[in-house]
Amino acid sequence: MDKKAILDKVYTRTYYVGEFRKRENIDASIIxxxxxxxxxxxxxxxxxxxxLNFYSQKRLVKVVMNEETIEVTSERVKNEELKECLENLVSDYLAEYVLxxxxxxxxYGIxxxxxSNALENVKDCICALAPKVRRRAANMGI
Incomplete structure (x- = not known):
């Protein structure tokens, strides 16, 4: 994921919100x-x-941020199918949160x-990517 692309989403969305609000209030350009x-x-x-990182670490999924990119990794077998989906959801969540x-x-009270919805989608996908961990009690048949 490209951090700049996520911030560009925020810039675009705030531009349109600001243009819409200017009709009501000329000072809305600060949006x-x-x-x-x-x-x-x-x-x-x-x-x-x-x-996100706190939540994902508990699920054995890593969200690593470098200067310009964000990378999602998992130890799960066949994680490539879900990884792309998770990256899209993380991108949407970050844009939604920053906005x-x-x-x-x-x-502007919104x-x-x-x-909340974006975060729940990310959490669901992280749980799907997390390796299954069996508890000792389950192994013992309890």
């Missing part, structure tokens, strides 16, 4: 995020990644429902 706001957006981005935080911090 429109751009590369000048990258420091703030980067903080939101890292916050979302930390949450939500940006709009909320700029005084529902966190989109972020």
């Amino acid at each position: 429109q995020a751009c590369e000048d706001n990258s420091d703030i957006l980067e903080d939101y981005f890292k916050s979302a990644l930390n949450e 939500f935080r940006w709009l909320s911090d700029n005084g 529902s966190p429902e989109g972020v």
Whole structure:
């Protein structure tokens, strides 16, 4: 996954939201995020990644962020089929999270429902990628 592509989604979405809101309020142009706001957006981005990383580490799936890319790895056999799906869901979640935080911090109360739904989709996919771990009690027939 390309970090820049995810932030470009945020820039595009904030542009359209800002253009729509300008009809109601001329000061709505502050909604429109751009590369000048990258420091703030980067903080939101890292916050979302930390949450994902914490969850995925418990499931033996790794979400690794480099300077420009994000990579998802798993020890599960045949993980390639699910990996692409997970990368798309993570990309959508990160864009949704950053957009939500940006709009909320700029005084536009929006529902966190989109972020919650995106996170649940990611968690479901992470669980599908996680290797199955058997508990000792299950092995003993309890």
